Amino acid sequence: MNRKLRTADNLVERVEKYGFIPFFRNKIAGFSIQEMADPSLWFADDADGPWEWKGPAIRTGRVAYGKFFRAKAG
Numbered sequence: 001m002n003r004k005l006r007t008a009d010n011l012v013e014r015v016e017k018y019g020f021i022p023f024f025r026n027k028i029a030g031f032s033i034q035e036m037a038d039p040s041l042w043f044a045d046d047a048d049g050p051w052e053w054k055g056p057a058i059r060t061g062r063v064a065y066g067k068f069f070r071a072k073a074g
Helices: 008-018 050-059
Strands: 067-069
Touching: 008 050
Parallel strands: none
Antiparallel strands: none
């Protein structure tokens, strides 16, 4: 597996690599932002994590966020 996501830029790069990534775990093991992101950054008090990366990633104009996967976020 690739290195863990640690920034919004890492997230954008990974989405561009795969074309899309579901936000949460799904039937494809390891293929979600939830699983790709560094676990220490989820809801950390002293660092931005996946929830905070969504806005900056979208503002790049290179990725989109929505409920595209059978009403699941990605």
